[in-house]
Amino acid sequence: MSAASFERILPEINEQNRHFWCGGEDGHLHMLRCDECQHFVHPPMPICTQCRSRALTVQTLSGTGRVASFTINYQPWFPGLEVPYCVAIVELDEQPGLRLTSNIVNCDLDAIQIGMPVRVHFEQQEDVWLPLFEPAQSVR
Numbered sequence: 001m002s003a004a005s006f007e008r009i010l011p012e013i014n015e016q017n018r019h020f021w022c023g024g025e026d027g028h029l030h031m032l033r034c035d036e037c038q039h040f041v042h043p044p045m046p047i048c049t050q051c052r053s054r055a056l057t058v059q060t061l062s063g064t065g066r067v068a069s070f071t072i073n074y075q076p077w078f079p080g081l082e083v084p085y086c087v088a089i090v091e092l093d094e095q096p097g098l099r100l101t102s103n104i105v106n107c108d109l110d111a112i113q114i115g116m117p118v119r120v121h122f123e124q125q126e127d128v129w130l131p132l133f134e135p136a137q138s139v140r
């Protein structure tokens, strides 16, 4: 029913992105935010994409957003990959244009719609907490 159980190719963790990939251990999404202009910066980088400030601090996000776009994959690209599953672009509530490409899980694929409210749902693999998303309200 979801893509949650196969072994994923995990991101390479470094000091710049550790808060994002490992921060889910506390159940929350973390991203860099500019101290000067309050802009969230993702993917992680040492400089604000809005005002070029280097004063960035890790902040906790609500973990809620909406499906901006999605596709259902039916192709088993490699052994062990469970299909079908949903790849979605989720726009986070904190900021227009602040988007993550992820999977929608814990949901009937037929129920997924653009604009659907979702919330983060972490899946741990090794020392990485992958931010997946599930419906904010139950649509099972």
Ligand SMILES: [Zn+2]
Binding pocket: 034, 035, 036, 037, 038, 039, 048, 049, 050, 051, 052, 053
């Ligand atoms: Zn800034």
